[in-house]
Amino acid sequence: MKARVYVTLKNGVLDPQGAAVQHALGSLGFDGVDAVRQGKVIELDLTETDAVKAKASVTQMCEKLLANTVIEDFMVEIL
Amino acid sequence: MRSAVIVFPGSNCDRDMAVALERASGVEAQMVWHKDASLPDGLDVVTIPGGFSFGDYLRCGAIAARSPIMRSVIDFANKGGHVLGVCNGFQVLIEAGLLPGALMRNSGLKFVCKDTEIKVETADSPFTNAYTKGESVTYPIAHHDGNYVADAALVERLRGDDRVAFSYRDNPNGSSADIAGILSENRRVLGMMPHPERLNDPELGGTDGNKMFTSLVEALVNA
DSSP: OEEEEEEEEOTTSOOHHHHHHHHHHHHTTOOOOOOOOOOEEEEEEOSOOOHHHHHHHHHHHIIIIISOTTTEEEEEEEO | OOEEEEEOTTBOSHHHHHHHHHHHHSSOOEEEETTOSSOOTTOSEEEEOOBOGGGGOSSTTTTGGGSHHHHHHHHHHHTTOEEEEETHHHHHHHHTTSSOSEEEOOTTOSOEEEEEEEEEOOOOSTTTTTSOTTOEEEEEEEESSOEEEOOHHHHHHHHHTTOEEEEESSOSSOOGGGEEEEEOTTSOEEEESSOGGGOOBGGGTBOTTHHHHHHHHIIIIIO
16 A cells, blocks of 8 residues: 655745745746745555555654654645 | 763764863763664763754754654653754754754755854853853854744743843844754753854864853853
């Protein structure tokens, strides 16, 4: 079973990298980009076969390591 | 003063830290590998040096904060032990939950490496008793992720409890309220981005950093 974790900055946390990417898109002529937020995607291969248990376990992984919940939100997808 | 320096793969200020501790105390610092399960007995202070532990993978300090030795460091701190984290060491202490807030990419997105004027915000701690509140010192900074993020409530709490140890005169990285270093609630854990251990000899350009280590000796040995 595979899981995919999306880690993004919380709303209200300034994202200087996202702002730089937005600026660069503007320089390339892509108009109409109001905001860019940069995050990360983490893919995990799990031995667990029960989707509910897998999601609970990956959620714990996020809280303990994969995300810094002071500044980041996360979303877990079981594939 | 019996001290230890925790060494991770990618630490690069560990020897500077050891030299600074030894010069101030006259006792050789013990180097402790991150895979060790426990700290040596009888330590007065544990230091976490600067560098790029585990290549800054995932988040700066995130992997180091979960390494075997850190459980002992957290226990040591929770029992009232003194812990100093500089630069990557500050990032590790935050990731380990010993200090509040977060350290993010510098607001200017560039790695900043230069001497920086730092204001001493409190002399009331084992790390800063040799300073005068409000005095300026010059410490090098060298980091890509030193942008201290704290919401308004946390900044107010840190200030109200006199836990901001150092602030930048000219904010180089976008840190909330110009904060350069903070203390734990019991004032025995200090995390800071600037490097006092790198300025301990006239041949290195100055000796402003000595006060940090003479403060510790004063608090832990002479007091």
